[in-house]
Amino acid sequence: MGLLGFLKRGPNAEESIKNEGFEVSDCSMECLTCTAKFPASLSFKDDDNSALYGNTLPFGLHAIVPTNKCDWEHDATLKLKTIANAVAKWALNSKLEGLGESSDIKVSCSSLSSNDLECKEDYMNETRGDVLLLPFFVWVRNITLDNASGVLTRVVGDLIKFRADGLTEFPSVKYEAFPDVRVEVDRSKSYVFLCSHKTRDKKCGITAPIMKKEFEINLRDEGLYRDASDDREGGVRIAYVNHVGGHKFAANVIIYLRESGKNIWLARCRPNNVQPIIEECILKDGKVWPNYVRRVQKFTPIEW
Known part of the structure; x- marks a missing residue:
């Protein structure tokens, strides 16, 4: 869809969002008791003049690659001989069917860690690592540069089938061709990703830590916050990701809800929007505000 098509969709955002299976919140998007603010030096005066809803394309799978970093090279997945690059190449060439609304695969580097470290600026991507596959809420662990493409094709193909079959228990999966690879279910209630890619735009590097x-x-007040060392089920994990497009819409907030299979992409968010986002989007399973939505997607929920 071209730019003209995107702009035409703006006035119909509420109707389109409802057609996607999401409810529109009748609560305020602003928390009056929140005292946190972005620095006054940040200017957003030119950010609110364009249509928001529908200005990012749908995707069927989001592959999250832990890097322990908060910032990345300008093109985060282009660095050769890294797991992120191997996953990005696989995504570009993948021809999988059954992913949902779109067969496109989004790949993001993240501050998530495979070894309980977070946000180490001196961390170097290794040739062996893990990948979180959303909206399946499944980890693929211990993949390598050499087997990333083969492993992900096999695993994602199986996940599509498991979801289509409505499995209520995740089967024990082992692959003889990849004996060191493990596939594990993530029991989190939700993931929330914030763009922190200051190399691409300083706004994201400043706004993401505040958000x-x-x-x-x-989330601590709700008993839902989970850090890297807390593996209790049913919590919410917050992490940084690299450039997601549309930095003029900072702060970008991407949410995945496990039980309903919903994906919510919000933008132009501020600190005083956080509590309403938790209460309406996460606790009330996907209620949104059309003026803040870039895209919503509803995938077939997983049962495992």
Whole structure:
């Protein structure tokens, strides 16, 4: 869809969102008691003049690659001999069917860690690592540069089938061709990703830590916050990701809800929006505000 098509969709955002199976919140998007703010030096005066809803394309799978970093090279997945690059190449050439609305695969580097470290600026991508596959809420662990494409094709193909079959228990999966690879279910209630890619745009590097802190505070009040060392089921994990497009719409907030299979992509968010986002989007299973939505998607929910 071209730019003209995107702009035409703006006035019909509420109707389109409802047609996607999402409810529109009748609560305020702003928390009046929130005192956190972005620095006054950040200017957003030119950010609110364009249509928001529908200005990012749908995708059928989001592959999250842990890197322990908060910032990345300008093109985060182009660095050769890294797991992120191997996954990005696989995604570009993949021809999988059954992913949902779109067969496109989004790949993101993230501050998530495979070894309980977070946000180490001196961390170097290794030739062996893990990948989180959303909206399946499944980890593929211990893949290598050499087997990433083969492993992900096999695993994602199986996940599509498992979901289509409505499995209520995740089967024990082992692949003789890849004996060191493990496939594990992630029991989190939700994931929330914030763009922190300051190399691409300084706004994201400044706004993301402020948003993350506000999410952590409010999620702790709900007993839902989970850090890297807390593997209790049913929590919410907050992490940074690299450039997701549309930095003029900072802060971008991408949410995955496990039980309903919903994906919510919000933009133009501020710290005083965090509590309403938790209450309406996460706790009330996907209620949204059309003026803040870039895209919503509803995937077939997983049962495992």
